[in-house]
Amino acid sequence: MSTIDHARSALIAGAGIGGLATASALAQRGWAVEIVEIGAAGSTAGWGLTLSGPSLRALGSLGLADRCLSAGFGMSVITNVDADDSEGRIDLPRLMGPDRPAMVGIARPELHRILLDEARRLDVVVSNGISVAAVRQETGPVRVELTDGTARVVDLLVGADGIRSVVRDLIGRPAPIRYHGQMVWRALVPRPGWATGIVTFFGAGQQCGIVPISSSGAYVFLVESKAEPDVVPDAELAGRMRDLLGPGPDRVAEIRRLVARSTSVVRRPVQTALVDAPWSRGSSVVIGDAAHAPSPQMASGAALAIEDGLVLAEELADHDDTGSALDAFVGRRRERCAVLVNTSVTIAALEQQQRHRDTHPLIASCHELMASPV
Ligand SMILES: Cc1cc2nc3c(=O)[nH]c(=O)nc-3n(C[C@H](O)[C@H](O)[C@H](O)COP(=O)(O)OP(=O)(O)OC[C@H]3O[C@@H](n4cnc5c(N)ncnc54)[C@H](O)[C@@H]3O)c2cc1C
Known part of the structure; x- marks a missing residue:
């Protein structure tokens, strides 16, 4: 046929x-x-959004992977940082071949x-x-x-x-x-120079991290556990997110300072x-x-x-x-x-x-x- x-x-x-x-x-x-x-x-x-390797591969089938890579920030490493500041590094497979990064961070628009x-x-x-x-x-x-x-x-x-x-x-x-008792926070921030891949911090408090989405921008994410799916007034979003990020290692303190504008913060239920x-x-x-x-x-x-x-x-x-x-x-x-x-x-x-x-x-x-x- x-x-x-x-x-x-x-x-x-x-x-x-x-x-x-x-x-x-x-x-x-x-x-x-x-x-x-x-x-x-x-x-x-x-x-912001993380387009994983399979996302990029699927976009490649439509002829769109390179446009997404140009518009976003290509990366291939996830760094997991524990409460004691010890680090584990995951090198992700490059599904689009060795010449392209494993995934891309990109602004949704x-x-x-x-x-x-x-x-x-x-x-x-x-x-x-x-x-x-x-x-x-x-x-x-x-x-x-x-x-x-x-x-x-x-x-x-x-x-x-x-x-x-x-x-x-x-x-x-x-x-x-189904709601799973968690709220996900995301904030658009300027990209710190050290954020060249996904960095996740597993502290005593909430799980948080940063994803680059361009040479100048990134998003900070935070998973708030045991949370009510209630509405936080728009004007309070940045302050509440900073509170949840709490004290942490130097890099968490840095991203905490970067969460400055409530208009750049969203909070969504994990469903x-x-x-x-x-x-x-x-x-x-x-x-x-x-x-x-x-x-x-x-x-x-x-x-x-x-x-x-x-x-x-x-x-x-x-x-x-x-x-x-x-x-x-x-x-x-x-x-x-x-x-x-x-x-x-x-x-x-x-x-x-x-x-x-x-x-x-x-x-x-x-x-x-x-x-x-x-
Ligand atoms: C906070 C958050 C962060 C996420 N981060 C990631 C990530 O980093 N990477 C990732 O891969 N996924 C992520 N996801 C999941 C991802 O966004 C979704 O899986 C993906 O968008 C699904 O695409 P979709 O087209 O099915 O639905 P959607 O993207 O939700 O699109 C649905 C569209 O339908 C429209 N619509 C709704 N109702 C109607 C109607 N009745 N008639 C006509 N149009 C309608 C909506 O306006 C919308 O445009 C995240 C989700 C959330 C909530």
Whole structure:
């Protein structure tokens, strides 16, 4: 069967990492693709993101890895610093070959700009401020009613609408969203010269660290355990984050001083979700966080979402019938994604008990799994 199919059309809900990557993967194979995004144009939150080796590899399949490397900060080493200031160094595998770094830290708006530019270059239509109101599966195509009162009849509906997916519920594949007693903090700061890779500090208090995202910028992260998922007033974010960073070794004291502006700080709950049933129904499917959201500490959610888009496009090219393609897609993806989500739940529990060392083999096994071919 030809890999180019000019006849098929897809509607994607969500212009996040997974939705935009899927749009390009489908459009590269000749699909006519439209994305409806509930948020306003350019509203991507401004904190930083770590694109792991598997994320970069998947972006490389879309021809976008080098653009991300240029826009971010390439790195290949994670340094773990214990409470006694002793250091352990992990050299990450370079999945893109010896000439490219193992991973990249990048500002989220930069990644979104790269993904959006590519989707637009491939004639993907992106409409903002719109969501999906109803899904009616007919034989073959699916009829999708939108919140602006219009409707589309398409060969494929993709719910890439994140952990609170509406499409997931509309196609009858609900998934509980679980909170794991932790809040994740991120703050954009100037990059200290010594931050040339990820540096994580496992102190007596909360786990924290720094990730470079450009020659001049970095983000500080902190995992707050045994936390209420309450709202901290925006103006208090920097002060509260500094309090949680607490006294520490010299480098923690330095990053603590750098967390200066509350407008550069975000605090998000550690939540996971996993669709237990098949992720598809008829000609509709959920992908990315809508189907399988690991906790943010794993820095693997982006890789899973982009890989989903690539595998979905491959299976659709290999099957005439959308339903069979979606079955094959879920069959290829389910175990890898479930292992990541379930391991991230275990890691969150161990972190709550301050058993950081016990998390290291689990994290290593996930890196190994993710390094294996998609
Ligand atoms: C604090 C934090 C830090 C993280 N850090 C990392 C990291 O360093 N590395 C990493 O790999 N992963 C990280 N993750 C996870 C990663 O962000 C997600 O796994 C990834 O963004 C999933 O992509 P997605 O496209 O499935 O969902 P999202 O990126 O959430 O995109 C969903 C999109 O759908 C839109 N949308 C929502 N509802 C609707 C609707 N009803 N209709 C239309 N559109 C809708 C949203 O506005 C959004 O644009 C982090 C997550 C958090 C919360």
